[in-house]
Amino acid sequence: MRIKCLHGYFIFDEMERGEISDFISLSGLSLVSKDDYYTFNSLAAAPEYSIAGQPYLGATATQTFAGKPWEIFRANGLVYDYFTDAVVPIASILERIDLSKADKFYLSNGLILPGSLYGSDRVKNYTGWFKGSRLNFYYSEVDFD
Amino acid sequence: MTKLLEATCEAQVVKVGTATVSGAQILSEGVAASTGLLFLDGPKSKYVTSSASDVKALITSMVSILDKCLEILTGLDGASTSPGSQSAKIVELTTLKTQLNTSKDNLK
Numbered sequence: 001m002r003i004k005c006l007h008g009y010f011i012f013d014e015m016e017r018g019e020i021s022d023f024i025s026l027s028g029l030s031l032v033s034k035d036d037y038y039t040f041n042s043l044a045a046a047p048e049y050s051i052a053g054q055p056y057l058g059a060t061a062t063q064t065f066a067g068k069p070w071e072i073f074r075a076n077g078l079v080y081d082y083f084t085d086a087v088v089p090i091a092s093i094l095e096r097i098d099l100s101k102a103d104k105f106y107l108s109n110g111l112i113l114p115g116s117l118y119g120s121d122r123v124k125n126y127t128g129w130f131k132g133s134r135l136n137f138y139y140s141e142v143d144f145d
Numbered sequence: 146m147t148k149l150l151e152a153t154c155e156a157q158v159v160k161v162g163t164a165t166v167s168g169a170q171i172l173s174e175g176v177a178a179s180t181g182l183l184f185l186d187g188p189k190s191k192y193v194t195s196s197a198s199d200v201k202a203l204i205t206s207m208v209s210i211l212d213k214c215l216e217i218l219t220g221l222d223g224a225s226t227s228p229g230s231q232s233a234k235i236v237e238l239t240t241l242k243t244q245l246n247t248s249k250d251n252l253k
Contacts, residue, residue: 008166049148049185054164064166066148066185 003128003137004069008079008090008114009046009056012038019130026135029082042085043069050076057087079114090115092123097123099142105129106139121145151182151191159183159192168192179253190220199252206245213238 001018012031014020020038024031030041042057046069050061056076065075075077078092093115093144099106116123121144128139161170166183169190173179181194195203209237217234 049150051161051166052168063188064168064185064189064190067146067187071187072146107175132213 003111003126003130005114005123007124008087009043009070009073009075010039010080010082015098016131020072020091023075023130023135024134026133028095040080040085042080043080043085045058046072054084059087060078081113081115082111083113093095093117099139102138104140106142108139109138110135111137112139114124118144148185150183150185152181153179154179154192154194154232159190163191165191174252177253194253196253198249202248203245206241206248210241210245211239213241 002013011126031038032041032044034044049066050056050072052064059078061076063075065072077090078087081088095113095116097108097116097118099108125143126139127141128137150161154175157175159166171192174195179194184191217231220231227250
């Protein structure tokens with residue numbers, strides 16, 4: 001299964017049948033189908049616009065903006081924190097990650113929380129992969145702010 | 146991606162529901178209360194209202210002025226015209242002109 005984290009918004013693409021249900025049962029996190037991908041349940045109804053000062057998925061938008069949910073996340077500096085099941089300002093993420101290089105991939109301990117700190121940088125986007133019957137992830141691309 | 150939202154505007158304040166949309170470009174005068182559409186495209190936001198009711202009010206005022214002019218001219222053309230007989234109608238005509246001027250400054 002490919003996991004794309006775009007500015008704190010998640011897109012899950014099933015590469016092999018059963019990966020979504022494996023992920024749900026292993027992680028305890030809820031995924032739902034949206035358009036042609038899966039995402040976290042709390043992100044499924046993400047509006048395609050935000051108005052500054054108004055609620056956006058439980059957070060407060062700082063920008064008036066129309067676009068795809070991940071574009072709105074970027075414009076407003078928001079990310080989805082799957083630990084707390086909440087959309088939060090990226091600056092509120094205090095998680096730190098370790099990344100190690102293995103062949104053509106990066107390895108990290110679990111699913112990377114968007115906005116996590118790596119040194120003084122924050123994780124902005126990544127492409128991760130989940131495969132098999134254990135909750136192991138490897139990453140083909142990680143971008144920082 | 147462009148989103149269209151129903152919106153209102155008054156005194157150059159654009160709202161979607163009760164939420165004020167600051168920074169929206171108003172493509173009309175935006176003074177009098179109006180309903181219209183808010184176009185959102187990325188960070189750009191533009192408010193558009195129909196000017197049909199403004200035009201209708203303008204035409205109505207102009208017809209009233211012409212009616213009053215006709216009354217005055219008809220009176221002047223009559224055989225019984227005497228000095229000062231049209232003064233009341235001229236006052237009404239002046240009032241209509243003032244109203245038309247006011248509406249110019251109060252467009253949607």
